[in-house]
Amino acid sequence: MSGMVEVWRTPSRHAPVDAVVTLPGSKSITARALVLAAIADGPSRLVRPLRARDTDLMAAGLRALGVQVDADGDDWLVTPAELRGPAEVDAGLAGTVLRFLPPVAALATGPVRLDGDPRLRERPNAGLIAGLRDLGVEVEDGGRGRAPFTVHGTGAVRGGAVTVDASESSQVVSGLLLAAARFDAGIDLTVDGSLPSLPHVAMTVRTLAEHGVAVTATDRGWQVAPGPVRALDRVIEPDLSNAAPFLAAALVTGGRVTVRDWPGDTTQPGAQLDRLLTAMGARVQRTDGGLQVTGGPRIAPLQADLGDVGELTPVLAALCALADGPSRLTGIGHLRGHETDRLQALDEVLSAVGARVEQLPGGLVITPGPRRPARLDSYADHRMVHAAALLGLAVDGVEVTDPAAVTKTLPDFRERWAGLLGEPAGVGR
Incomplete structure (x- = not known):
């Protein structure tokens, strides 16, 4: 029926992932x-x-x-x-x-x-x-x-x-x-x-x-x-910012994800994922196949100025909601003028799944709490769909409305996400 809003029930995963991912251009x-x-x-x-x-x-x-x-x-x-x-x-x-x-x-x-x-x-x-x-x-x-x-x-x-x-x-x-x-x-x-x-x-x-x-x-x-x-x-190099949810999935599941063809020298902000994910407890290494991220027994909280890498914030904030202590993300006041007001959107999304969020003038303080299922808005923002998918790995019953927002930079994100998990692609309803 025309006018119906599509809803995607994001897949949960309680076993470690082990996948190699190829991504389209930046x-x-x-x-x-x-x-x-x-x-x-x-x-x-x-x-x-x-x-x-x-x-x-x-x-x-x-x-x-x-x-x-x-x-x-x-x-x-x-x-x-x-x-x-x-x-x-x-x-x-x-x-x-x-x-x-x-x-x-x-x-x-x-x-x-x-x-x-x-x-x-x-x-x-x-x-x-x-x-x-x-x-x-x-x-x-x-x-x-x-x-x-x-x-x-x-x-x-x-x-x-x-x-x-x-x-x-x-x-x-x-x-x-x-x-x-x-x-x-x-x-x-x-x-x-x-x-x-x-x-x-x-x-x-x-x-x-x-x-x-x-x-x-x-x-x-x-x-x-x-x-x-x-x-x-x-x-054109692979899009390293679009690599963020896939690499972060290794931390959430305690598994291993490799992104192919990771450039050795690049100006893409996504190249800082190795440093940021290491700070959150991952083991990161370059291999012949690309950049490999392996999750550990915990997700460490993050204290970071993300002013140079603001587009990574939604995925990192989702990881912070699943960490074992409070995180503080700063330098991101400009995200209020992105596809949506991303600080407000992240406050609403992370709070919906049980975290406590404090908005700062230019940042967020995120304290994990008891997890609960929720239907999340995409805010017509591709990065918010990525964040919801990552939360759904750890929180059973996460749904996201208007997941087609991912067409902005990665139209087949859901199919690739299903491939990461070794599952058939989910469909909206």
């Missing part, structure tokens, strides 16, 4: 590679990019601007073209589209309107809009500093010195840096205040350098020199 790297390929000096091939809602929306947004993005088996072939409007861009709930495409749209001729899901209109974007205006771009947003808004491109951006407030998202910095080589004067970007998720900016800087863009760190931010963006065929 969302963050795929998004950056698409943008740079679109403004490069020739065609590029992206090998094994992530194909999920966020990246499909990015590709569709670039196509709306005139860029050719063609599927070739599992790859994408990207052929730049003259950027043009008028165009309509659907960002869905993707922060990458919300913040990476407007600077590209400013290089187009004609108006480009960006909108998306209802929650997207709540995601902060004033820092990017103000930065574009200071660079000479006309942006019409009705004074909201949020979607929907229209970028009135003239085919060129003046560029030069600009100061931005990126305290609510590092994507403001990355979005401006990605397009800056095509600005007339490049960019001399100063960051005003705090900058969360710094590894994501490091990822942007490295990706730019790989495309031949001259980018330099300063004591205030970054400078990008004007010039061509070199076309580049790129193999």
Whole structure:
């Protein structure tokens, strides 16, 4: 019947898992590679990019601007073209589209309107809009500093010195840096205040350098020199943030999980899982097959500043609810502006299964309690589905509504989760 909300009863597991997991490409790297390929000096091939809602929306947004993005088996072939409007861009709930495409749209001729899901209109974007205006771009947003808004491109951006407030998202910095080589004067970007998720900016800087863009760190931010963006065929790394629930399952069940093809050198924040899971009692080692995590007799509580790795918070917070003492997670106030207010959502979800949660201005204190079954909301947030699945391993009777939120970055998450457990894929009802 139309209008019915899907509910997934997450599988519980009281025996150790022993599995090897292969994951699709990184969302963050795929998004950056698409943008740079679109403004490069020739065609590029992206090998094994992530194909999920966020990246499909990015590709569709670039196509709306005139860029050719063609599927070739599992790859994408990207052929730049003259950027043009008028165009309509659907960002869905993707922060990458919300913040990476407007600077590209400013290089187009004609108006480009960006909108998306209802929650997207709540995601902060004033820092990017103000930065574009200071660079000479006309942006019409009705004074909201949020979607929907229209970028009135003239085919060129003046560029030069600009100061931005990126305290609510590092994507403001990355979005401006990605397009800056095509600005007339490049960019001399100063960051005003705090900058969360710094590894994501490091990822942007490295990706730019790989495309031949001259980018330099300063004591205030970054400078990008004007010039061509070199076309580049790129193999996309596995998404290490999506590895989090699978590796964490080893701790919950006292088992062993290996994620294949773990890169030896990467800027992905998920690379810090080895350190964080070790702190929670896991044995972590590199093997010929990938990164292997083995759970021990206990899950240790975690005291950590997660400011650089905020996207790992939902899974780590779920582990904290299953630990043997109270945990304190800080540096994550910016998560209130993600797909949902993740601190509020985690408070509600963890409390529902029996934990005691205290919200701090920029964090959470999580104290485990007697576990109980619960029906949990996904909040249309893929990471909250991951957290619910992990809780369900240890708590019988956990259900999650709207599990299809995982299509954002890992459409077949439930099938992969069932495979991890050696079970048939569960279905909603």
